[in-house]
Amino acid sequence: MSLTNVSTANIIKKQYIHKMTSYRDAWKSLIITQLIALAISSFSTGGGTTSGDFYSINVTNYSVDVVFFFTVFWAFIASFLVTTNSYTYEDFSYVSNRTTSAVSAILFVASITTIAAIFTMLSSYFIFMVMYLTQDVNILYGSNTIGDFSEILSSFAAVWGYLLLASSVGYIIGALVQISRIFSLVIPVLIFLPGFMNVQVPILTDVVTFFTTETSVMMFTMKVLITAILLFMLGWLLSAKKEVRTW
């Protein structure tokens, strides 16, 4: 019988700190992913050309979109990996159960997602400076700034929201795959097959529309938070059903 009394909150806190400091692959992959995206974004992300009898106009676009999409992909993969045995077994270095392990993992995923969103928004400044220093042409009106404070704040809310959604989806899929390996086949088929067969799945379209057509930042944040919490809770419940660790 142990003489030390430890609270669940204390264990979660220790495991959370452990994850934040020891899951180096997640941090490194975030930096590498964003560096690759920044390199691509530095060469512009699009543009257009038009010409007529007496004119030719060329516009080169710069944006943080590539960084955003790469980070969404990273958030999905990183959250998926957090649910794998190689990561969850590390929790057994501490006094642990499935609940503390899952809660600390969810807190870790939410934290790195928030940091990834901050990095993504900061990347805007880097890309803007690249455009400013390398493009010896006029900048189109309205695009000579990254945006005012409210625009930056709403962009951050959107970036953070989609990253949180991607990570919560990654987490639930990861939890499902840990329950049964058959999900690793079924889920990709369910996601990609309609696209390959050029078939529209109404529920999928509705889910996408539910988030992308929301024009209120507050409503969007609420929708994202509620959805992410539900998905994380579901993932937690699923992981709680797993058997005890086998050595």
Next chain:
Amino acid sequence: MVAVITLLPVIMIGLILVFFMTRNKSFRRQTSRIPLKYMLSAYVGILLLSLVTYYMIGQSEEVAGREIESSVESEDFDLHQKIFNRQFDEIDDKYYFGQEKIGLDSDELSIRFADQNMDTYSYNIVVTKDPDVKGEIIIDYYRVPFSINGIDISEEFEAADMRYDNGEIIVNNLTRDYVNLEFAEFQMPIPGSQFSDDRSNRDWNFNFQSGGDFYHIQIPENTQLNYDPNVPIYEFEN
């Protein structure tokens, strides 16, 4: 955008390869020489340096164009129709780009184009003989914005220069010189644009609207007007 979409799968495959390589123990031993804290510090440092530099340099002064409040789709036709139906009072102020008044000391007025090459003609000149106009020529200038991605860049194109000399208006630059324009545009992130009305005019297909220039020349009713019938001058009489 198309280039990005094309590149995405390649990059994703690359990322997966990098992931598996870093999971490989021998590879990890090599990369682990750079501690994470240094990588993270360097990356955050670069981003923060960009942030500080951005606010130090302030806004770029080399800005082209001005914002258009509403879409100019089909407005070229709208303006054209109002001018040729002589509904000048009904023309929206957004098309009005200025007025010039020139003293007229003759009963006869000739309009001559300095450049006779009409292949690249891009102006319309409408002349009205107005009984209210006495001893002067009034030139009103109307223009449909020439816009790129919702930004009016009309000012990049020179307006026609009209000079009066001894009973004759000489129109210069009627045929526009070939203009080669290049711009850079920084767009807000896709997810952020769903909340913004002001900067949501980003268009994946490169939104472009060419404009049209119209000069309305008003002269006294009794003035004899002379011009080459082969040039685009349209005369109205009250």
